[in-house]
Each structure stands twice: as C-alpha cells, then as structure tokens.
Amino acid sequence: MGLRLKYNIVLLLACLLGMVGATTLSYVVVRKSAVEDIHQSIDLIHGNALAVRSYTVDNITPLLSDDNDILFLPESVVSFATRTIFDTFQKQFPEFGYKEAVLDPTNPADRPNAFEAEMIGQFRDDPSLEKVTKVVDTDEGRFLTVAFPITITQQGCLACHSTPEAAPPTMVDLYGPDNGFGWRLGETIGAQVISAPMSVANKRAMETVAVLIAGFAVIFLLVFIMTNLLLSRIVLRPVRLISETARKVSLGDFSVPEYSKPGKDEISSLATSLNLMRRSLERAMSMIDV
Ligand code: HEC
Secondary structure, eight states: OOHHHHHHHHHHHHHHHHHHHHHHHHHHHHHHHHHHHHHHHHHHHHHHHHHHHHHIIIIIHHHHTTGGGTSOOGGGSHHHHHHHHHHHHHHHOTTOEEEEEESSOSSGGGOOOHHHHHHHHHHHHOTTOOOEEEEEEETTEEEEEEEEEEEOOOGGGHHHHSOTTTSOHHHHHHHOSSSSOOOOTTOEEEEEEEEEESHHHHHHHHHHHHHHHHHHHHHHHHHHHHHHHHHIIIIIHHHHHHHHHHHHHHTTOTTSOOOOOOSSSHHHHHHHHHHHHHHHHHHHHHHHHO
16 A cells, blocks of 8 residues: 555545534534524513513503403403414514413413423422423424413402403303313413424534535645645655665666755655665775776
C-alpha cells in the first residue's frame, strides 16, 4: 500500500469520525433548542388564552349577563370567547391546537379524549402540579402537548355550573340539563390542553445536519486536494527520484545526475546524505578500478 493511499484512508476515517461526532452533537443541540422554542410558543398561546379569559370576565360578561335571562349569549362565556378566538388564530396557524378539556363539559366538544382525561387525572391527584407535558403520536405526526389545570376558584362560576336549577334557564334551554353541572369550588374540573407539532424541531435539526454534512464534504474535498498536492510535491516525487537515483547508482551507473532538493526539511537532508554516500562510493570504486 503506497503512502498516498495510507494517508488518504486515515484522512477519510478522521473526516468520517469528525462528521458523525459533529452532526450527532449538533442534531441533539439544535433539536433541544427547537423543542424549547415549541415550549415557548405553547406558553405564549397559554398566556394569550388567559388574557382573553380575563378580558371576557372583566369586560364582556358584565355587559351581557343581564341579557342572558332573556336570551342566553354564549359570547359572554369565557370558554366560548377563548375557543372562538383560538379558532380564528388557528386559520393562520393550523398546526397548533387548543382545547379546554373538561371531564363533564357543558359543550360536548370539550369532552376529553383518553390521554387528556389521563392528564386531568394527574392534576386532580396532585393539586400542586402546574403543568403536564406529553409527547403524543397521532396520524398527523408527533405533537408536543402541554396541559394546564382548570380549577374552580370563584363562586361566580357555580352560578352556571352547579345545578341546572341555579343556572340561567335560557342557558339550560341551549345546552341541556345533563352536562357541565355539579362542579365544586376548589375542584380541578379539566385542563387547558395546548399542542404544537414536533415535526418543526426534527425538521430544523435535520436541516442543520444537512448543512453540516455539506460543509464537511467541501472541507474534506479541499483538505484532500491540497494535502495530496503537497504530499506529491514535498514527499512523494522527491522520494521517488531519490530512490530511482539510488537504484541506478547501486547498479554502478554513476552517470545519473545527483538529485538535490533545496530547503532544510527531512527530504532535503536525505538527498544530501545520499549524495555524500554516492560520492564516497564513487571514490571507493575508482580506487578499486585503479
Ligand atoms: C353565565 C354562565 C356561566 C358562567 C358564570 C360560567 N360559565 Fe363556564 N361555561 C358556560 C357555558 C354556557 C359553557 C359552554 C360554552 C361553549 O359553548 O363552549 C361553559 C364552558 C366552560 C368551560 C369549557 C368546558 C365546557 O364545560 O364546555 C370551562 C372550562 C368553564 N366553562 C369554566 C368556567 C369557569 C372557571 C367559570 C368561572 C370563572 C365559568 N365557567 C363561569 C357558562 C358559564
């Protein structure tokens, strides 16, 4: 195996090892930061939902509560406002999801699915829990889902959610007497469940890996060409000439010109030493001839 092949195998191995190490590391780091970004988007959606809730409670409910005795206006209800506003938001960002999942909901659309019910169960078992995070695989891909507990902290909520008799009759007419009642003060009745696709994180990490691999390929190519040129010029060509000259001299052919390489590197000193040896040999031979 020639020097060049040996050198190139080592170069290729080093490059491959470096590439695998760097791409794995950057995949992990980029993906982690992308997941943090998704968490941040979810926190923003949550913060916005809370703002809509307090706007509705403070500004809309007082305006419309009297009208509810004549005709129930769901627009005055916090959850209705939050969901309607989120539906509009979702037209621009269809990949995000928001749901106020409640074990016994007024609106059947808010009934939890199996994993939402499980998260609500976790909040009911441990009141100190502030949020629960889950990664959920669906037909549409992998989603990061974060749930925040909904606890009844105000007596006012029970005006509509305690018994059908206590609730505005117009509301019972609209929603029926079977769901969304029997909630108690201090009870965690459900959770705000916000989900965002994980595919963004994977996509960003894969893009970084692709850029890194392309970068490595370019660097490898440059290092390969430059070091091979250098190897040829500085080592391989002079060594080949020196060995050819030495071979001819060893056969008694002193007509070949001396090879000398300017410079102070190892190859130059090898050439000089061989030339000295050749001259000694030539002198010794001529003495024998005499
Ligand atoms: C004026 C009556 C009324 C009051 C007061 C009221 N709600 Fe509701 N609530 C409703 C109605 C009606 C719905 C169903 C709205 C819809 O169509 O999505 C609802 C829905 C909800 C939902 C979504 C799940 C479900 O049941 O469909 C939650 C959570 C909720 N309310 C919590 C509260 C909390 C917490 C309070 C007190 C801060 C409160 N509500 C006060 C009438 C009321």
